[in-house]
Amino acid sequence: MRLIVGSDSAPYMHTRQAFLTALVALAGYWIARLGLQPLKQLSKEAQALRPKTLSQRLQLAALPVELSALAEAFNGALSRLEEIYRQLEAFNADVAHELRTPLANLIGSTQVALSRQRSAGEFQEVLQANLEDLERVRSIVNDMLFLARADRGEVATGLVLTPVTQEVRKTIEFFEFVLDESGSQVGITGDVQAEARLESALFRRAMSNLLQNAIEHSLPGAQITVTLREEAAATWIVVSNPGAAIDEQHLQHLFDRFYRVDAARNDGGEHHGHGLGLAIVKAVASMHGGQVSASSEGGVNTFGFSVAH
Ligand SMILES: Nc1ncnc2c1ncn2[C@@H]1O[C@H](COP(=O)(O)OP(=O)(O)O)[C@@H](O)[C@H]1O
Ligand SMILES: [Mg+2]
Structure with a gap:
């Protein structure tokens, strides 16, 4: 007697296939999730x-x-x-x-x-x-x-090629009374023929802040000097006055808003500024594509800015 047993394995194979697919998908999901974990943590x-x-x-x-x-x-x-x-x-x-x-x-x-x-x-x-x-x-x-x-x-929009000395003179005139009173003098030296593309009102604003500081921080009768220097890419205008040495640690911050060497001394009294003068000089310089500089050497303090060509 021969007994032949047969069974249709197709459904079984099908299930196996489906099971494997699900397994792979699940594993993929877990791997991706694991891989993305740091990104999730970051976000x-x-x-x-x-x-x-x-x-x-x-x-x-x-x-x-x-x-x-x-x-x-x-x-x-x-x-x-x-x-x-x-x-x-x-x-x-x-x-x-x-x-x-x-x-x-x-x-x-x-x-x-x-x-x-x-x-x-x-x-x-x-x-x-x-x-x-x-x-x-x-x-x-x-x-x-x-x-x-x-x-x-x-940025400065009203740029006009201007003799720098002329602008400096006009600003100095504005201080005539104060200079007379203190007996101080302002001279212009260096490349006095220099011309620069500048916006007059802005330039004078920066210039008068520098002059104001030079007068305020020097003794009566001081000689204040405005030096013009033409460089390849810019014209520099620097104002120097005799005065007590300024520490290097302060120098680099003086163009920051409201930064002062001696805040206590500057509260009220004869002082006119409110700690924004040099910040404005820096703003004017950058509006002209220029920079600022400050130094304190041999009893002379120098603050200046440049105007790009
Ligand atoms: N010519 C200068 N000589 C010495 N110190 C100066 C001179 N110009 C500026 N400073 C220092 O830089 C500080 C900031 O100047 P500024 O921005 O014009 O503000 P303000 O004059 O209102 O104090 C001044 O308080 C002073 O300490
Ligand atoms: Mg000032």
């Missing part, structure tokens, strides 16, 4: 970043090489952002501080004036004093607006 860390946590950096240690270069570049960008954010924060605090004093004066003197009956003459005196503080507030606000324009990348 989680990046999403958690806030202005308040700008000092945090992406973790590089656990990353595969392909990702660590990306994360490093991202960390670099974070560092630069953090630096600028800190500067902005400090700038806001400085602005508030700078405006507070004149505003407090204004409120104080107005309250005192109103506290009892006064003659027209007395009121006039108060208003006169208030006007000075108001002008101070206005000039701080104007300077800040100007710097904001420069920050936005605005």
